[in-house]
Amino acid sequence: MSTIAQARDTLPAGTWNVDPVHSQVGFAVDYMIGTFRGSFSPVEATLEVAEDGSASLVGSTQVGNVKVQDENLQAHLQSPDFFDAERAPKITFRSSEIVRSGETVTVVGELAIRGTTLPVELTGTFAEPITDPYGRERIGLALAGSVDRTQFGINWNNPLPSGEPALANVVSLTAELYLVKA
Amino acid sequence: MRVLGISGSLRSGSHNTQLLREAARLLPDDVDFELYDGLKTVPPYDADDETDRPAAVERLVDAVRAADAIVFATPEYNHSIPGHLKNAVDWLSRPLATNPLRNKPVVVVGASTGMLGAVWAQAELRKVLAATGARVVDGDLPLPQAHERFDEEGRLADDEHAARLKELLDALLEQAHAREEHAVAA
Numbered sequence: 001m002s003t004i005a006q007a008r009d010t011l012p013a014g015t016w017n018v019d020p021v022h023s024q025v026g027f028a029v030d031y032m033i034g035t036f037r038g039s040f041s042p043v044e045a046t047l048e049v050a051e052d053g054s055a056s057l058v059g060s061t062q063v064g065n066v067k068v069q070d071e072n073l074q075a076h077l078q079s080p081d082f083f084d085a086e087r088a089p090k091i092t093f094r095s096s097e098i099v100r101s102g103e104t105v106t107v108v109g110e111l112a113i114r115g116t117t118l119p120v121e122l123t124g125t126f127a128e129p130i131t132d133p134y135g136r137e138r139i140g141l142a143l144a145g146s147v148d149r150t151q152f153g154i155n156w157n158n159p160l161p162s163g164e165p166a167l168a169n170v171v172s173l174t175a176e177l178y179l180v181k182a
Numbered sequence: 183m184r185v186l187g188i189s190g191s192l193r194s195g196s197h198n199t200q201l202l203r204e205a206a207r208l209l210p211d212d213v214d215f216e217l218y219d220g221l222k223t224v225p226p227y228d229a230d231d232e233t234d235r236p237a238a239v240e241r242l243v244d245a246v247r248a249a250d251a252i253v254f255a256t257p258e259y260n261h262s263i264p265g266h267l268k269n270a271v272d273w274l275s276r277p278l279a280t281n282p283l284r285n286k287p288v289v290v291v292g293a294s295t296g297m298l299g300a301v302w303a304q305a306e307l308r309k310v311l312a313a314t315g316a317r318v319v320d321g322d323l324p325l326p327q328a329h330e331r332f333d334e335e336g337r338l339a340d341d342e343h344a345a346r347l348k349e350l351l352d353a354l355l356e357q358a359h360a361r362e363e364h365a366v367a368a
Contacts, residue, residue: 075279079315086285087364156312 008102010053012129016139016179018045018059023177025061029149030168032160038068038077040091047141047179057095057107057141059175064089081156088114100126107143113152120145122175129181137181144174183358185209186249187217190256190267190292190303197293197328198255198300201347204338205253205291208348213355218245227272239273243282246274251287251358253351254311258294258303268310275314284315287357289350291323293331299324317361319353 020042028037045059063085066077078085095109103125111120127140149155149171157165187202199217206215223238225231235243246252256267275281290307292300301324312318323346325331331339338344 072278075315076313078279079312080285080317081312081315086361158309 009100011047011049011055011098011100011105011126012139013049013051013053014137015182016047016049017182018043019138019178019180020044024175025059026174026176028172028174029170032166038066040065041067043175043177045093045175045177045179047139047177055095055098057098057109058093059177060090060092062090082154084114084153093120103127105141105143111147113147114154116152118147118151120147120173122173124175132180139179139181141175141177141179143177144172146170146172183213183251183355183362184249185213185215185354185358186245186252187215188221188252188254188267188270189217190221190254190264190307192222192266196257197295197325197332198257198291200332200336201255201291201293201323201325201328201338202253203336204332204344205255205347205351207337208344208351210355216245216249218242220245221266221270224266224270224273227269227276229276232276235273242270243274246282246286249286250362251289251354252283252316253354254288254290254307256290256292256300256303256307258292258296258298258300261302263303263307263310267307271307271310271314278315281314283311285361286316287319287354287361288316289319289321289354291325291347291350293325293328295327295329297326299326299328317357319350319357321350321353323347323350 023043024039024041025043026039028035040061043061047057049055063083068074077083092112093109095107097108099106105124105126107122110117122143122145124143129137129139132138148169150169157167160166189196189199189202191198202217209215220238220241224242225236274283288311290304292304294300304322308318333339
């Protein structure tokens with residue numbers, strides 16, 4: 001029993017690289033009357049888990065990888081109004097602490113967007129290793145958190161006729177990571 | 183360094199064009215300043231003409247592409263941007279992902295004979311330029327009662343306005359230099 005309990009407090013040891021085809025980082029932000037969603041893909045990410053259970057997660061994506069449903073909005077998101085891809089073409093994440101408790105995982109780290117690096121906490125679930133049809137070992141991490149976009153200098157807004165801002169400041173983030181053992 | 187000045191006022195005695203001439207004088211000696219004179223010939227934007235753009239639009243696009251930074255001076259018509267200036271920016275914004283204003287450092291100033299110095303038109307033009315993807319300097323220069331603001335030599339009579347214009351131009355050049363350095367580094 002004690003062995004099982006210990007295993008459920010650590011992630012499986014190894015180097016786990018992201019499967020870029022099936023992984024995605026998403027964002028959601030309240031806009032006018034609903035929630036607007038977009039994503040970044042492909043993303044790069046590697047989870048390193050040492051034999052003692054200590055783990056680190058690093059990830060990144062290009063701002064140019066943003067996916068929304070309109071090419072003009074996609075172009076606007078690259079501009080200085082939003083991510084300023086010319087000066088800050090990359091979004092990066094680096095964990096400082098990963099804690100697992102059963103199926104729950106908490107990842108604390110630093111997120112860099114538009115030249116500003118800020119702490120962020122992501123929580124979510126861990127899926128135990130399986131062997132995929134190609135014989136490779138896979139685990140899954142599904143994480144979520146939120147940031148205030150204005151703290152990264154993304155301040156764009158447009159007032160509604162009521163005077164209220166159309167776009168919220170709080171942005172929800174999700175990371176659906178398929179990780180394959182190296 | 184090349185700075186382009188685009189005046190939203192077409193008339194020969196324009197205070198906004200005068201403000202751009204003053205900007206030209208306040209810029210450092212190593213900056214080439216060109217006052218754009220072809221805005222009146224730009225036809226109304228028509229998406230059907232995008233694949234074979236009119237010559238006047240081509241000329242405008244070329245001038246913007248060749249510039250490292252742009253100073254817009256806008257009057258205010260009915261609390262907003264003059265139609266022909268908005269039209270020119272609409273042409274310049276197409277196609278959005280590769281348009282010539284993209285990441286281009288721009289600053290907006292404005293003059294009017296009224297009390298507010300085209301402050302609303304400047305705010306709206308900044309918003310429109312940001313939507314095109316331009317790198318818009320955060321700040322304005324509202325020059326109210328513009329008919330009383332220039333001396334006989336056409337210089338800004340009030341040091342405060344000249345200082346503000348210089349401040350905005352410095353911010354514009356800083357952005358242009360940063361972009362130049364970024365391009366070299368890349």
